[in-house]
Amino acid sequence: MTINVDSFPPVRIPEEAEALRPQVKAFIAQQLMHMPPHRRARTWAGFDADFSRALAAQGWVGLTMPKEYGGAGLDAFSRFVLVEELLAAGAPVAAHWIGDRQSAPLLLHYGTEAQREFFLPRICRGELFFCIGMSEPNSGSDLASVRTRAEKVDGGWKVNGQKIWTTYAHKSHYMIALVRTSGTSEDRQAGLSQFLIDLSLPGVTVNPIKLGTGDTDFNEVFFEDVILPEDALVGTEGNGWAQVNAELAFERSGPERIYSSLVLLDLWSRSLKDDHDAGDLERLGLLVSRLAPLRNMSIAMTGLLVQGKSPVTEAALFKDMGTEVEQAIPADIADALGARLDRTPDPELMRTLAYLMQLNHVFSLRGGTREILRGMIARGLGLR
Amino acid sequence: MSDDDNILTETFRRVLGDVVTSERIRAFEDSPALAPIWPELAETGFLDALVGEEYGGAGLSLAQVFPLVLALGEHATPVPFAETMLARAWLAPHGISLPDDAAVVLAPRSAILPFAEVATHALVADRDMIRVVEVTSGSNDVFRAGGALTLNPGRELGAFAGTPGDLLLAAAALTSGQMVGAMARMLDMTLNYAGERQQFGRSLGKFQAIQQQLAVMAEQVISAQVAARTALRSTHFEPIRVAAAKCRANEAARLVCNIAHAVHGAIGATAEFDLQLFSRRVKQGQVAFGSERYWAVELGRARVTADCQTTADFLRLHLMDEDV
Ligand SMILES: Cc1cc2nc3c(=O)[nH]c(=O)nc-3n(C[C@H](O)[C@H](O)[C@H](O)COP(=O)(O)OP(=O)(O)OC[C@H]3O[C@@H](n4cnc5c(N)ncnc54)[C@H](O)[C@@H]3O)c2cc1C
Numbered sequence: 001m002t003i004n005v006d007s008f009p010p011v012r013i014p015e016e017a018e019a020l021r022p023q024v025k026a027f028i029a030q031q032l033m034h035m036p037p038h039r040r041a042r043t044w045a046g047f048d049a050d051f052s053r054a055l056a057a058q059g060w061v062g063l064t065m066p067k068e069y070g071g072a073g074l075d076a077f078s079r080f081v082l083v084e085e086l087l088a089a090g091a092p093v094a095a096h097w098i099g100d101r102q103s104a105p106l107l108l109h110y111g112t113e114a115q116r117e118f119f120l121p122r123i124c125r126g127e128l129f130f131c132i133g134m135s136e137p138n139s140g141s142d143l144a145s146v147r148t149r150a151e152k153v154d155g156g157w158k159v160n161g162q163k164i165w166t167t168y169a170h171k172s173h174y175m176i177a178l179v180r181t182s183g184t185s186e187d188r189q190a191g192l193s194q195f196l197i198d199l200s201l202p203g204v205t206v207n208p209i210k211l212g213t214g215d216t217d218f219n220e221v222f223f224e225d226v227i228l229p230e231d232a233l234v235g236t237e238g239n240g241w242a243q244v245n246a247e248l249a250f251e252r253s254g255p256e257r258i259y260s261s262l263v264l265l266d267l268w269s270r271s272l273k274d275d276h277d278a279g280d281l282e283r284l285g286l287l288v289s290r291l292a293p294l295r296n297m298s299i300a301m302t303g304l305l306v307q308g309k310s311p312v313t314e315a316a317l318f319k320d321m322g323t324e325v326e327q328a329i330p331a332d333i334a335d336a337l338g339a340r341l342d343r344t345p346d347p348e349l350m351r352t353l354a355y356l357m358q359l360n361h362v363f364s365l366r367g368g369t370r371e372i373l374r375g376m377i378a379r380g381l382g383l384r
Numbered sequence: 385m386s387d388d389d390n391i392l393t394e395t396f397r398r399v400l401g402d403v404v405t406s407e408r409i410r411a412f413e414d415s416p417a418l419a420p421i422w423p424e425l426a427e428t429g430f431l432d433a434l435v436g437e438e439y440g441g442a443g444l445s446l447a448q449v450f451p452l453v454l455a456l457g458e459h460a461t462p463v464p465f466a467e468t469m470l471a472r473a474w475l476a477p478h479g480i481s482l483p484d485d486a487a488v489v490l491a492p493r494s495a496i497l498p499f500a501e502v503a504t505h506a507l508v509a510d511r512d513m514i515r516v517v518e519v520t521s522g523s524n525d526v527f528r529a530g531g532a533l534t535l536n537p538g539r540e541l542g543a544f545a546g547t548p549g550d551l552l553l554a555a556a557a558l559t560s561g562q563m564v565g566a567m568a569r570m571l572d573m574t575l576n577y578a579g580e581r582q583q584f585g586r587s588l589g590k591f592q593a594i595q596q597q598l599a600v601m602a603e604q605v606i607s608a609q610v611a612a613r614t615a616l617r618s619t620h621f622e623p624i625r626v627a628a629a630k631c632r633a634n635e636a637a638r639l640v641c642n643i644a645h646a647v648h649g650a651i652g653a654t655a656e657f658d659l660q661l662f663s664r665r666v667k668q669g670q671v672a673f674g675s676e677r678y679w680a681v682e683l684g685r686a687r688v689t690a691d692c693q694t695t696a697d698f699l700r701l702h703l704m705d706e707d708v
Contacts, residue, residue, distance in 0.1 A: 293611040296704070317599075321607060374599035375595065378596070378598060
């Protein structure tokens with residue numbers, strides 16, 4: 001298969017899904033009334049357990065999970081509508097984000113019945129928060145080289161090793177970790193498995209890592225003889241690589257790959273209403289022209305997910321382009337504001353800008369770097 | 385797209401493959417003339433694809449014709465086929481008849497007019513009327529692609545209500561479609577070439593630096609295609625959709641042309657090699673009917689004045705690429 005425009009077939013968001021939109025807008029307007037833009041700008045990096053629980057009380061966490069597991073039994077289109085509104089408003093969704101986006105679908109697909117019955121309702125109620133345990137100090141892009149190891153022991157597994165850059169591990173209950181269960185780093189993709197790790201277990205140490213912005217979003221996590229029960233294994237032993245890859249279509253295809261700077265864009269756009277020059281309009285228009293096809297591509301991939309497909313290469317292409325726009329928004333706005341020597345800009349606009357200017361360089365790293373994504377696209381073009 | 389539409393597109397592609405050959409494009413560029421390409425294409429009946437059934441046409445929608453517009457670009461078609469299709473559809477309800485062999489260009493104010501060198505007629509606009517006039521070209525085919533900088537209007541055949549803005553939107557939309565068609569073809573050619581050409585004992589496509597450039601090229605082509613598809617999926621040319629499509633096509637064209645030629649090396653620039661037939665047309669398109677700056681300002685203004693809380697709302701309400 002060669003990736004091309006037909007890989008993104010146009011679809012209409014069904015009316016049942018669109019029907020959710022006004023309700024979500026009303027809920028957000030009421031919840032976020034007092035939250036200033038520079039806080040909203042954190043959006044899916046903003047952790048607020050109360051907000052996540054309030055959202056769960058509406059039935060909006062784990063929307064795509066079947067009703068028997070506590071979900072809303074809705075499809076990926078409804079989730080698109082929901083998360084688009086949450087992201088556009090800058091709602092602090094980080095607490096439930098990973099569980100909702102990828103852990104729950106992973107467990108639904110690969111988990112045992114007991115795992116589904118235990119975890120899915122708790123995710124949907126906003127009680128259990130998840131984090132992603134993939135990266136290690138010596139395994140970043142080269143994920144297949146992970147060294148954290150789980151050994152079979154009597155009645156379970158013993159884990160030793162270290163994860164790093166684990167977003168909100170210090171505030172999550174569980175990590176889904178990719179670890180080696182057989183062979184060595186040289187065996188690459190073979191011999192990897194996924195585990196549900198309860199972060200409150202003895203032998204788990206979580207050390208927050210401070211960012212240059214002063215925020216503490218991610219962590220290093222150490223495992224020292226951590227004993228996991230038998231049923232901590234997710235899916236099949238040795239099938240970890242395939243399972244992780246199935247997660248990537250969820251992780252890379254969503255609107256969070258184009259909307260990370262949207263709160264800033266809209267704040268600036270509103271400020272242009274009565275005070276702009278042609279250069280400002282040009283910048284704004286160019287950004288909108290780049291966003292428009294990307295949003296349509298994300299919806300097209302949502303359609304593919306609904307059909308049970310896994311658009312991994314498509315998602316790589318979308319994410320690479322999407323994060324480029326997200327990175328350009330703060331840089332362009334900074335250039336526009338900085339050119340107006342005759343004006344003191346609105347302090348809240350500047351706070352929001354400053355936050356995103358200090359963060360936008362990571363947009364292309366989290367979830368897989370440009371070089372890795374472009375390598376995947378090249379494979380999709382038949383070059384590798 | 386229905387199966388019927390796919391068959392239609394495939395048929396049209398086959399015809400273009402037979403009629404618009406690279407030898408003929410080169411002959412056209414040496415001495416621009418409608419024959420033999422135009423009469424052979426006209427014979428297919430596709431010129432009346434957009435004309436309403438009540439006027440004897442096929443009554444297809446813009447969305448159905450979109451793949452045909454792309455296909456014209458994919459073949460570097462040097463004649464105003466898409467433009468004439470649209471002109472015939474616009475004129476039919478007003479009872480204005482064109483000669484059977486009329487090759488019509490849309491001629492709003494523009495820095496350059498693609499296809500004008502060989503056009504027999506043009507649609508021109510003043511205030512609130514669009515007029516059909518006979519034309520001779522003002523020459524100056526600066527891209528050697530059959531364009532002209534000006535046209536000399538002759539006899540008027542008729543007029544109907546419409547604005548310069550309407551004419552510009554239609555011209556920009558059809559140009560975007562043909563540009564992205566040409567860019568998709570350039571991507572195919574570049575992928576093939578990267579697979580064949582060997583240096584340092586390997587095909588170029590095996591080098592990571594080349595792979596990364598081709599990935600970027602594919603991103604640019606695909607997103608420009610989606611933007612053009614969005615513009616041509618509605619029942620008429622909507623300003624916001626067309627602005628986004630032309631802006632995206634133009635911006636993509638910069639990277640696409642540079643990467644295609646970079647990967648080809650020197651041979652891509654030669655007259656003998658087909659790549660330049662496409663890149664010259666894409667570049668002519670960049671200058672025609674509003675550049676990215678022109679359309680970006682329009683789009684930015686639309687965003688600022690729109691009654692939309694967020695840009696996500698704006699995209700949803702004005703720039704949705706739905707299956708129609
Ligand atoms: C904000 C943030 C949040 C994150 N959250 C999480 C999380 O929750 N869980 C988690 O597991 N991880 C997380 N990560 C880690 C992220 O997945 C990694 O940063 C990413 O995969 C890259 O790994 P690395 O940082 O080790 O860089 P490296 O892999 O060392 O790469 C450094 C540079 O070299 C390039 N490079 C590497 N290999 C190649 C190659 N073969 N060819 C060409 N270039 C190459 C890369 O593209 C990059 O530009 C997060 C990262 C950030 C920035």
